[in-house]
Amino acid sequence: MDKIKLGIIGIGNMGSVHAVSLIEGNIPELELTAVADIRESRRRWAKEQLPNNVQIFSDGDSLMEDGCCDAVLIAVPHYDHPRFVINAFAHGLHAMCEKPAGVYTLQVRKMNEAAAKTDRVFGMMFNQRTNPVYRKIYEMVHSQKYGALKRVNWIITDWYRTQAYYNSGGWRATWAGEGGGVLINQCPHNLDLLQWICGMPAKVHAFCHIGKWHDIEVEDDVTAYMEFPNGATGVFVTTTGDAPGTNRLEITLEKGKIVCENNVLRFYELDCSEREYCFTTPEGFRPPAGHWTEIVTEGENLQHTGVLRAFAANILRGEPLVANGEEGINGLALSNAMYLSGWLGKTVELPIDENLFLEKLNELRANSKMKEVQEITFNTEGTYGSGGKP
Numbered sequence: 308m309d310k311i312k313l314g315i316i317g318i319g320n321m322g323s324v325h326a327v328s329l330i331e332g333n334i335p336e337l338e339l340t341a342v343a344d345i346r347e348s349r350r351r352w353a354k355e356q357l358p359n360n361v362q363i364f365s366d367g368d369s370l371m372e373d374g375c376c377d378a379v380l381i382a383v384p385h386y387d388h389p390r391f392v393i394n395a396f397a398h399g400l401h402a403m404c405e406k407p408a409g410v411y412t413l414q415v416r417k418m419n420e421a422a423a424k425t426d427r428v429f430g431m432m433f434n435q436r437t438n439p440v441y442r443k444i445y446e447m448v449h450s451q452k453y454g455a456l457k458r459v460n461w462i463i464t465d466w467y468r469t470q471a472y473y474n475s476g477g478w479r480a481t482w483a484g485e486g487g488g489v490l491i492n493q494c495p496h497n498l499d500l501l502q503w504i505c506g507m508p509a510k511v512h513a514f515c516h517i518g519k520w521h522d523i524e525v526e527d528d529v530t531a532y533m534e535f536p537n538g539a540t541g542v543f544v545t546t547t548g549d550a551p552g553t554n555r556l557e558i559t560l561e562k563g564k565i566v567c568e569n570n571v572l573r574f575y576e577l578d579c580s581e582r583e584y585c586f587t588t589p590e591g592f593r594p595p596a597g598h599w600t601e602i603v604t605e606g607e608n609l610q611h612t613g614v615l616r617a618f619a620a621n622i623l624r625g626e627p628l629v630a631n632g633e634e635g636i637n638g639l640a641l642s643n644a645m646y647l648s649g650w651l652g653k654t655v656e657l658p659i660d661e662n663l664f665l666e667k668l669n670e671l672r673a674n675s676k677m678k679e680v681q682e683i684t685f686n687t688e689g690t691y692g693s694g695g696k697p
């Protein structure tokens with residue numbers, strides 16, 4: 308077999324971008340053989356835009372039952388990700404899951420249990436992990452060359468969205484349909500990168516402001532304080548309401564400081580470890596010496612294409628995935644912790660009480676108002692990576 312037959316479940320904003328990319332031949336080892344969508348308007352789009360040999364189904368389950376695919380890409384609203392991934396494995400299919408892995412960790416734990424029992428490939432669409440600047444930061448932090456983590460601050464406020472965006476789908480920005488706001492929709496990439504690079508915090512205290520900048524029932528403005536097991540601290544700030552927004556990630560290590568702003572990576576390397584210097588120098592005010600360098604990274608920023616190429620290469624030849632599906636639970640555990648902290652108004656320890664989280668989420672879902680809207684599928688080209696790059 309030199310091509311994997313792929314079906315896409317959900318051809319809204321994201322699924323249709325994947326479909327077009329596949330028919331343009333950007334992922335040579337994946338062949339689009341089927342798509343599914345419950346909306347008639349999207350199936351009409353598929354009939355008009357996709358080649359005749361791509362089968363069109365009116366729901367994801369019948370696509371999987373048909374046997375026309377070796378693998379599926381799940382691009383439906385988040386609550387349904389675990390259900391479809393579990394069903395894919397039950398049909399012997401490989402699965403690529405759009406972010407986030409799900410809405411609450413209890414459901415994602417079931418998905419990971421199913422993944423552990425199958426030999427099928429399971430990948431997560433964490434496309435920002437293909438960005439060479441984040442890969443470089445990961446390598447610098449994990450090399451231990453610059454000592455332990457002291458602090459991480461990420462201001463990631465360039466996820467600007469308008470009211471028209473929130474009005475474009477009935478499920479969007481509702482507890483019942485989406486399960487949250489900026490943390491669950493825009494930030495899964497950042498929260499995944501944060502835990503991938505720095506590890507999981509031990510404690511979180513977050514302030515999640517509901518509908519601060521938009522007419523929505525979920526949060527669109529968050530500030531979270533984190534404490535890591537080694538005592539390092541961090542602050543994560545995000546919103547969909549700032550214009551212009553900021554994307555600035557600062558990581559302070561014992562022997563230097565990494566600053567990544569708008570995809571430009573700089574490093575201040577200290578001549579010695581600050582921890583050692585602090586207790587050995589006779590100086591009172593002068594910080595340890597060091598110098599700034601701009602780090603030029605190598606490699607293409609392939610984003611979704613890179614994730615899908617690696618997915619096919621993993622199925623065909625066992626080459627590494629960009630992100631293993633089972634890792635999806637980590638970033639979600641972080642956002643679940645931020646929500647729970649906000650709801651309880653206090654610091655929470657990780658792992659959080661997952662049953663309590665679901666109980667609180669279900670209370671919000673019970674009072675949630677799914678909107679009656681005119682569904683719109685936007686042209687989202689170039690909007691998927693905050694920081695101005697696709």
Ligand SMILES: NC(=O)c1ccc[n+]([C@@H]2O[C@H](COP(=O)([O-])OP(=O)(O)OC[C@H]3O[C@@H](n4cnc5c(N)ncnc54)[C@H](O)[C@@H]3O)[C@@H](O)[C@H]2O)c1
Nearest residue numbers: 317319320321343344345346366367382383385405406691
């Ligand atoms: N990786 C990224 O950069 C990225 C970017 C945008 C969205 N996403 C993710 O993709 C997912 C979809 O987001 P979107 O913006 O495309 O939403 P969307 O509402 O535009 O599209 C979702 C589609 O799924 C269809 N659908 C729902 N239930 C279905 C079912 N049972 N069977 C078949 N089709 C079904 C809907 O009709 C809709 O067309 C979300 O989980 C989102 O987080 C990822």
